Amino acid sequence: xxxxxxxxxxxxxxxxxxxxxxxxxxxxIHSPLALPLAGLIAVSVxxxxxxxxxxxxxxxxxxxxxxxxxxILAVGMTFVILTGGIDLSVGAVMALAGTISAxxxxxxxxxxxxxxxxxxxxxxxxxxxxxxxxAWGKMPAIIVTLATMGVARGLGxxxxxxxxxxxxxxxxxxxxxxxxxxxxxxxxxxxxIYALAWVLLQRTAFGRHVYAIGGNAVAARxxxxxxxxxxxxxxxxxxxxxxxAAVILTGRLMSGQPNAGVGFELDAIASVxxxxxxxxxxxxxxxxxxxxxxxxxxxxxxLNLMGINPYLQDVIKGLIILLAIYIGREWR
Amino acid sequence: xxxxxxxEKSFVGVRVLHGVDLEVRAGEVHALLGENxxxxxxxxxxxCGILRADAGTIRVDGTERHFADYDAAIEAGIGIVFQEFSxxxxxxxxxxxxxxxxxxxxxxxxxxxxxxxRARAILDRLGIDMPxxxxxxxxxxxxxxxxxxxKALALDARLLVLDEPTATLTPAxxxxxxxxxxxxxxxxxxxxxxxHHLEEIFEICDRITVxxxxxxxxxxxxxxxxxxxxxxxMVGRRIENSFPARGEVSQEARKVxxxxxxxxxxxxxxxxxxxxAGEILGFAGLVGSGRSETALSILGAYPAAACxxxxxxxEVRLRDPAEGLARGIGMLPESRKEQGLITSFSVMQNISLxxxxxxxxxxxxxxxxxxxxxxxxxMARVGVKASGPEARVDTLSGGNQQKVxxxxxxxxxxxxxxxxxxxxxxxxxxxxxxxxxxxxxTAQGFAIIMxxxxxxxxxxxxxxxxxxxxxxxxxxxxxxxxNSEDIMTQATTGKVETGRMDHVA
Numbered sequence: 019x020x021x022x023x024x025x026x027x028x029x030x031x032x033x034x035x036x037x038x039x040x041x042x043x044x045x046x047i048h049s050p051l052a053l054p055l056a057g058l059i060a061v062s063v064x065x066x067x068x069x070x071x072x073x074x075x076x077x078x079x080x081x082x083x084x085x086x087x088x089x090i091l092a093v094g095m096t097f098v099i100l101t102g103g104i105d106l107s108v109g110a111v112m113a114l115a116g117t118i119s120a121x122x123x124x125x126x127x128x129x130x131x132x133x134x135x136x137x138x139x140x141x142x143x144x145x146x147x148x149x150x151x152x153a154w155g156k157m158p159a160i161i162v163t164l165a166t167m168g169v170a171r172g173l174g175x176x177x178x179x180x181x182x183x184x185x186x187x188x189x190x191x192x193x194x195x196x197x198x199x200x201x202x203x204x205x206x207x208x209x210x211i212y213a214l215a216w217v218l219l220q221r222t223a224f225g226r227h228v229y230a231i232g233g234n235a236v237a238a239r240x241x242x243x244x245x246x247x248x249x250x251x252x253x254x255x256x257x258x259x260x261x262x263a264a265v266i267l268t269g270r271l272m273s274g275q276p277n278a279g280v281g282f283e284l285d286a287i288a289s290v291x292x293x294x295x296x297x298x299x300x301x302x303x304x305x306x307x308x309x310x311x312x313x314x315x316x317x318x319x320x321l322n323l324m325g326i327n328p329y330l331q332d333v334i335k336g337l338i339i340l341l342a343i344y345i346g347r348e349w350r
Numbered sequence: 351x352x353x354x355x356x357x358e359k360s361f362v363g364v365r366v367l368h369g370v371d372l373e374v375r376a377g378e379v380h381a382l383l384g385e386n387x388x389x390x391x392x393x394x395x396x397x398c399g400i401l402r403a404d405a406g407t408i409r410v411d412g413t414e415r416h417f418a419d420y421d422a423a424i425e426a427g428i429g430i431v432f433q434e435f436s437x438x439x440x441x442x443x444x445x446x447x448x449x450x451x452x453x454x455x456x457x458x459x460x461x462x463x464x465x466x467x468r469a470r471a472i473l474d475r476l477g478i479d480m481p482x483x484x485x486x487x488x489x490x491x492x493x494x495x496x497x498x499x500x501k502a503l504a505l506d507a508r509l510l511v512l513d514e515p516t517a518t519l520t521p522a523x524x525x526x527x528x529x530x531x532x533x534x535x536x537x538x539x540x541x542x543x544x545x546h547h548l549e550e551i552f553e554i555c556d557r558i559t560v561x562x563x564x565x566x567x568x569x570x571x572x573x574x575x576x577x578x579x580x581x582x583x584m585v586g587r588r589i590e591n592s593f594p595a596r597g598e599v600s601q602e603a604r605k606v607x608x609x610x611x612x613x614x615x616x617x618x619x620x621x622x623x624x625x626x627a628g629e630i631l632g633f634a635g636l637v638g639s640g641r642s643e644t645a646l647s648i649l650g651a652y653p654a655a656a657c658x659x660x661x662x663x664x665e666v667r668l669r670d671p672a673e674g675l676a677r678g679i680g681m682l683p684e685s686r687k688e689q690g691l692i693t694s695f696s697v698m699q700n701i702s703l704x705x706x707x708x709x710x711x712x713x714x715x716x717x718x719x720x721x722x723x724x725x726x727x728x729m730a731r732v733g734v735k736a737s738g739p740e741a742r743v744d745t746l747s748g749g750n751q752q753k754v755x756x757x758x759x760x761x762x763x764x765x766x767x768x769x770x771x772x773x774x775x776x777x778x779x780x781x782x783x784x785x786x787x788x789x790x791x792t793a794q795g796f797a798i799i800m801x802x803x804x805x806x807x808x809x810x811x812x813x814x815x816x817x818x819x820x821x822x823x824x825x826x827x828x829x830x831x832x833n834s835e836d837i838m839t840q841a842t843t844g845k846v847e848t849g850r851m852d853h854v855a
Contacts, residue, residue, distance in 0.1 A: 217715070221715045221716055222706075222710075222714055222715055222716060223706030223707070223709075223710060223716060226699060226702065226703065226706060226716075227703075227706075229692070229694075229695070229699075230692050230695065230699075230703055233692035233693065233694045233695060234688070234689075234691065234692045234693065236683075236688060236689050237683070237688070237689050237690050237691055237692055238692065238703065239651070239670070239671055239672075240649075240651060240671050240681055240683050240689050240690070241671070241675075241681075241690075241703050241704045241755075241758055242671050242672045242674065242675030242676075242680075242704040243672065243703065243704060244670070244672045246670075300692070300694050301694055
């Protein structure tokens with residue numbers, strides 16, 4: 019109903035972007051990133067006031083390192099949500115990929131690089147399976163991935179007998195705790211994945227098709243977009259990012275953990291949505307997801323630094339997410 | 351009974367209504383006329399409380415009213431039937447009519463018999479006979495519209511707004527709707543009727559209010575004006591509403607598309623047709639007669655029981671519109687918003703949607719300079735009026751949106767274009783431009799299938815016409831036999847087609 023109001027605003031916006039000078043500020047205010055960014059700054063300032071240690075280089079790297087796993091999962095999640103889908107299996111697939119690749123290296127004597135590649139393969143396979151069921155099986159994504167979440171979790175537990183698998187080559191730890199210059203490797207990997215995702219979404223036809231399917235799947239199909247293939251691909255990407263997160267996790271824990279990542283799918287979804295991506299698809303930016311993930315990480319970190327009861331932390335986090343989404347709804 | 355005076359409205363600094371007046375008497379059908387973007391919809395939204403006016407007064411029966419929301423307007427006896435219906439498809443007519451106002455008996459249970467009797471009484475009064483036990487999603491568009499009208503009447507509406515009610519109806523259904531409207535008028539109900547069809551306005555309306563660019567242009571008695579005057583009032587200039595002259599299509603012209611056999615449903619009629627280069631083949635028939643489904647079947651977008659297709663003589667089987675695109679068949683779907691456009695995209699992104707192959711550089715990235723140049727080029731060719739390629743497509747008028755969808759196909763080596771209701775819901779000026787474009791395309795060797803519910807359009811534009819009835823082609827007419835009598839007879843003879851059909855697509 020305020021449709022026309024939006025239209026008028028959009029006209030104004032597109033007209034305004036031709037000017038220069040104050041444009042960058044007005045562009046920022048109207049950009050979908052404005053709100054997530056404002057939230058990030060607000061939370062950072064609050065945490066800085068509450069804790070002297072917050073704005074130290076080591077703590078900031080610490081936060082980013084903690085964010086990296088959910089942050090990487092959230093990249094695949096962004097692709098999926100942009101098409102109007104959802105992937106609940108990311109945490110379980112991450113655990114499965116990590117467990118099997120650890121098992122192959124530690125117990126089967128597979129050389130390390132091959133073990134890691136096998137883990138990535140498992141992630142992609144699960145993604146393809148999800149995608150095929152959604153695209154060709156025409157089943158709702160939430161049900162398909164809920165089911166495969168159970169399957170992946172169960173397979174990991176069966177394979178490992180429920181115990182962590184250790185005895186990995188030492189160099190694997192580089193992915194979890196190594197540093198390039200002073201930057202932690204997980205942070206570098208995460209940023210590289212975001213950069214790649216940005217190129218894919220903003221600069222390729224595939225990316226446009228992802229947005230198109232979320233915006234209007236019928237129109238996309240009738241105009242000749244291969245919607246089923248694109249759908250398959252986004253779930254495959256989500257499977258791939260799940261298994262890339264598994265590499266970081268394995269490196270950090272120096273073992274394959276079948277019980278890792280429980281509930282991570284929810285943090286990944288929260289990151290995407292906090293980043294301003296519409297849960298119905300079609301609108302959103304990958305950079306927003308990064309901001310959302312970091313925002314979530316700072317909350318975790320700050321509440322810890324303040325020594326707040328962990329059970330209460332969940333409540334606070336939940337309420338902040340609700341508040342953020344509510345404000346975002348009014349904003350748009 | 352209703353008086354709007356000096357209504358003004360701005361959206362974020364853009365004035366869309368500049369002091370509009372509208373006065374409607376009890377028991378009259380009052381046409382609200384204007385091109386798209388003239389402010390009709392905004393005015394109606396203000397009338398029924400969905401939007402609030404910046405200035406101006408609303409009087410109902412002489413008392414000034416301010417409607418806080420839609421419910422308040424309903425309380426005051428105003429009912430509106432939107433272009434997009436607000437019915438729940440899985441509920442039946444009775445449940446829809448009484449939705450949220452169910453008659454409750456003891457224990458809060460619904461009194462279904464009483465509700466059904468009341469619904470029946472309302473429909474009987476209007477001379478409407480339709481099944482009440484079927485989910486409304488299975489009813490024809492016309493029947494759904496009657497349910498909407500009955501719903502408003504069940505709320506004691508004394509003023510009914512019908513927003514382009516005839517846009518999706520067949521001529522027979524329009525006649526029925528008009529009968530119902532006359533019945534309502536006799537019962538003292540005032541009707542505001544919005545339509546782009548001037549003939550309809552002359553047939554049914556008592557008075558006409560014309561808007562242009564958000565301003566009141568004039569109020570006329572229908573008996574005192576003619577079509578030319580009205581068009582001039584609407585567009586502010588005289589335009590020729592005739593169809594552009596057609597070229598000759600030689601009988602020897604190459605058959606670009608042949609469909610020797612298409613059957614929509616198992617056991618249904620089997621049809622065949624072909625399309626020559628440079629011709630416009632009209633698909634006429636009632637809504638639900640299988641025109642769109644047949645066209646979609648060719649592209650593989652509708653699961654027909656059987657569909658054989660030959661392109662340039664070679665047998666092909668298309669499973670997906672993407673394969674149709676690869677073979678040079680493009681589609682302008684029936685509903686711009688639901689099937690044509692990605693409304694969150696810019697004009698350029700919408701046009702580029704199926705064109706990225708052309709812009710792909712060797713490294714896989716989009717060549718954005720080339721994209722911009724091509725987009726500007728096709729926008730100019732089709733005549734899309736927008737603030738620029740970056741403008742959001744949902745800020746454009748209906749006619750320009752339609753041109754955006756057309757522009758999408760021009761970047762391709764398409765040779766066959768399927769236009770499904772190409773001028774639905776767009777204003778007179780834009781219609782003429784679309785007709786002109788279609789002629790230009792055929793002159794360039796494109797072949798066009800045009801599905802249309804507007805008989806004048808079919809007659810004015812088609813070189814040959816396939817007439818559909820009950821899921822199949824009953825006749826293909828050409829030359830002098832393309833006239834309204836012949837086509838309507840073919841479309842309606844024999845068993846009366848109720849236009850009801852399960853929508854699987």
